[in-house]
Amino acid sequence: MIERWIAKRLKKSISRNPAVALLGARQVGKTTLARTMATNMPSIYLDLEGSRDLAKLQDPTTFLESHSSKIIILDEIQQIPNLFMVLRGLIDQNRWDGRNASQFLILGSASMYLLRQSSESLAGRISHIEMSGLNILESGTSRKNIQRLWLRGGFPDSYLADDDEMSMDWLENLTKTYLERDIPQIGFQIPAIRLKRLWTMLAHLQGETLNYSSLASNLEIDGKTITRYIDILTGLLLVRRIEPWYANIKKRLVKSPRYYVRDSGILHRLLGIDSYDTLLSNPILGKSWEGFVMENIHSVMPRFAETYFYRTSAGAEIDLVIKMPNREIWAIEIKYGVAPKIGKHFNQTCNDIGATHKFIIYGGDEEFPVGNNIRMISLPRIMEKLTAIQP
Secondary structure, eight states: OOOOTTHHHHHHHHHHOSEEEEEOOTTSSHHHHHHHHHTTSOEEEEETTSHHHHHHTSSHHHHHHTTTTSEEEEESGGGSTTHHHHHHHHHHHHHHTTOOSSOEEEEESOHHHHHHHHHHHSTTTEEEEEOOSOOHHHHOOSHHHHHHHHHHOSOHHHHTSSSHHHHHHHHHHHHHHIIIIIHHHHTOOOOHHHHHHHHHHHHHTTTSBOOHHHHHHHHTSOHHHHHHHHHHHHHTTSEEEEEEOOSOOSSOBOOSOEEEESOHHHHHHHTTOOSHHHHHTSTTHHHHHHHHHHHHHHHTOOTTOEEEEEEBTTSOEEEEEEEOTTSOEEEEEEOOSSSOOOOTTHHHHHHHTTOSEEEEEESSSOEEEOSTTEEEEEHHHHHHHHHHTOO
16 A cells, blocks of 8 residues: 555644545545544544445434544535534534544545535534645655656556556546536536536646637637636646736736646546657647646645746746745746756746745756756655645
């Protein structure tokens, strides 16, 4: 079993809060992690997509009260939307009885639904943790492992498949499951073929600002509907939205967000890239690497850190700006090559946003200075820096 980096954060959060919501895309490893952790504590696991466990909750208050001394793991809680109010009452009763933590662990893949429901019903009683796919610190930092993870993506079953063909078949089945079953189950009645076309368009536009009118025209729908469809993919943790840097700078800034297909394996499946050699010869190479780096960085970010991109109307840009909880600002440019050139305006652009740290992430293995307090650094090394400042 691959040890998950998020496990320590999850264990700490469980010990401090009556309820914890572990959010992540379907098949990302939430259930495996939760059940592994539960082996070391009194617990009960309920799969709310299974009829057997659903039957146990015909009278949820009575059943859950009978297991009040255990941590109760509720998988895919969106199947029972009224359960949140029941949990609220049980949490308050347990608090009254002196049990202030380790009551419920909620797992879910529909983040927008869970965040809204839990915020409304369990305010002050729940902590949220997002779980990504495998990152390179978990899969291994050798060049071979990084290439494999980049091509196949971070879903454990895809990464661990016997070969690339099996990996891509698994990813194809996953996308069909989302489009044909999961999204309709949540209540969104959207033609699967239309949503897949949009998903594929976003893959082609990886890391770019979007022309919503053009997308809407291609799909023969209006701009508001396009926005709603993208919000659904974002809320299901399948697409990442990066907002533009908002600081009051005396320059004309790009104000539209950028979007990335979060899992590099799904990105490649949507684009028909089925081998590492094919990836190397595809025009999406640079943007694919950029998205892969983005997801790995987000998987180990300190809590309360915020991410943006910066771009002026004149074309000066920074791929990723991290605003740390301690108010440090990390400016990160992402390059695929092992000997990338630094843009002549990069240092000045960093100064414009008040960057305290300046990095160029490249495809090599080392870390070294390249002048003006800029450091060339590998992806594993910057991730190690980020993990070192975890609270």
